[in-house]
Amino acid sequence: MTTPRPPYLAVAVTGAGWHPLAWREPDARPAELLSAKYWTEVVGVADRARIDLVTIADTFRRRPPTTDDIDRPISELAAGRLDSVLVASRVAPTTAHVGLLPTVIATHTEPFHSAKAIATLDYVGRARAGVTVDVAAGAVEARLFGRRTLPTDVHRRDDELFAEATEYAEVLRRLWDSWEDDAEIRDVETGRFVDRDKLHYIDFEGRFFSVRGPSITPRPPQGRPVVAAATTSAAASVAFAGASADIAFVGAHDRVAAARAVDAVRAAQSTAGRDGDTVHVFADLLVHLDDRESAAADRRARLDLGLGTPYTGGTPVFAGTVAGLADLIAELTDPAVGVTGIRLRTATIPHDLLQITTRLVPELERRKLFRVSDTTSTLRDRLGLGTAANRYTRTSATTGGARQ
């Protein structure tokens, strides 16, 4: 990459928006948050605006992630949610361009199931699938699945959770590789539907899983769908992103913090032996947008006042105009910093989402900070991740895995 590409633009959606009181906004549709209509509209808006990708948040809890520490009765917050992989699958046929990244929770689920679900999303969405691999740290989630205890010490617990997530992502990729692209031969002459020499047992043996493989689903169109990971203050989360992700989401409110976050991801990448791999670092921002700065500040203040506490969701918050946000994006994505994308968490839907799609996108385009990606490309190609070499293919340059 010689001339730096304009930054990628991602939008993170959940429920009526990230702010816990977003559902009470006049334009919110709180009674429809579980309907297909709602989700096709939300993701459809991003798709038509040529946003690069949408991440759909998920948790096994009733409330959106990062709102569980809010000290209010749950009956006053939007509660109840759908499985994000199913939401992404439901909207895939109704959208054409936008990358679709639902969340899978590595802590209590089976990588075998997730691998085939995301591979299938890639078929259904025509090479636009990715996944955010997340962990569930809480005893609340552990009880939902039963008979599983996590260490009480926070550091030990995080180390364990993210070590498990690292194995999980490895299993996903091996399962995606477990079919060579041309394994289906339909050779009428010999009666063979597949060439079984092109199907591979992954024989993964780790601390948390052992998985034999191959996948039941053929290698998806992108080879390997895009894997994303959100980093937190836990060092283990950065290590996980460095070891496993194509995209790392980091919280950074200015260029100094952003550069530091990029360094941390690069160091983790290096530790994991992935120096040659492209790992995008996307800066995460929670956004309240309006025509005037004061109006945006008022929006934020009104929502926070209702809540009784300022809400951040653990992310830097921006409240202002689209021009102001474009300034901040320019700062964070200055080539010297190393951040290659921005993920915007919409404080409220539809208001903030529409501000992004109808106003921010043209503003960024004007400043050459946004480019409509080639609409025929796969999500991987769009992100410059290159063709995912299959570790099991004999002729492949990478010889990571043993042939069975």
Add this chain to the structure above:
Amino acid sequence: MTEPRTATEPRGTKQVHLAAHFPGVNNTTVWSDPRSGSHIEFDSFTHFAQTAERGLFDFLFLAEGLRLREQHGEIYDLDVVGRPDTFTVLAALAAVTEHLGLAGTINSTFNEPLEVARQFASLDHLSDGRAAWNVVTSWDAFTGQNFRRGGYLPADQRYRRARQFLETAIELWDSWSDDDIVADRESGRFLRRDDAGAFAHRDDQFDISGHFPVPRSPQGRPVIFQAGDSEEGREFAAARADAIFSRHARRDEGRAFYADVKGRLAAHGRTPSDLLILPAATFVLGDTDAEAADLAHDVRLAQVSGQTAIKFLEQLWNRDLSDHDPDGPLPTIDPIPGENTVAQGRASVRIHRDPRDVAAEWRQLADARNLTTRELIIEVTGRQSFVGSAQTVAREINDLVQADASDGFILVPHITPGGLDRFVDEVVPVLQELGVYRTGYPGHTLRENLGLGAPRTANSPVGIG
């Protein structure tokens, strides 16, 4: 789209239910036909589903297998290999259909109740009430090697886990009431009660508690299917299922199965109309009955090649017969009795009888009719249910339904994705003329279209047996 209206139903005439099974990993799927398309690409599913919906079918059905089949420790390569993820496909199909039910086979052994209940509740929301779950109980350690816990269940515990799994899932679905979401902006009240979704379940399989994250879905809970055939399987179905996916599509065995299962319902406080019996059925259509018979023969030849016949034989003989000539007589050596170790990953390969007795029967049949090995396998594995002109097939389907051999059929075409086209174009109109098939979808949800009542809730007087 046709205006929904209830077909006028002459008194005493049962209405036929139809559903479509997407062809896949099985030797009945003929992939070598030039008309055979992809079993993975979404376009195939779209075509198949939209055809089924055009035919006013109740639902589309997906089977499941969680490990690629093997024979002699090698991946079995003669049939279609590979399938997409069930939930992903069904959720995507909800986008390209409007009325069609979306039924997924999901195993109760290799999953956890919270996750499966959440997925089905999500699917029910995202399809506006069209989700159905075929609860299967495959248990083998071979498949278990793809999952966290490995070795898995002894065979005799699989229905125990399945029962408790389903009970737990029902508790989760019932943990929200229809009116728990208030979403009143003015008062700031989103939930009617703080503890919406609260549950606590403890038995010898599951010890879980907390709040179920998905509010009550349009159908309350998905339609429940059961597909096992054993005594335990039938009891399980009689206690809890809304429909059975059976193997008994022929008249006499169908009537016996129907009577047996419907007869079990009273003991569970249910009535015969609470459970539909829907056998899997294949069909071959021709312009005339004679032409269809010829085509059917060709289909059988395509389904059972010489190699496939040998593989079948090995499954019963439980030994390597790769040197055996499929066009010659059956082997003279005897099967090896005991655990079947030759073929793995086949949910249906369970031989209840001594294989030596079966082999003796097959030899007798082959001798009497002078059949080669391949011809014999074609004969004994044949399940072609309906062969004939559209008139003939429609009449036979209707006869079986009126004779209480079934409440309808789950059709398994042998070609993907166009295998249903002709049936919908030609047989459905005849069934409509006979007055035994709908001319529009009568309801909005799958439950309504199947004629099933609203699900009983936890407070209903009927528990599981």
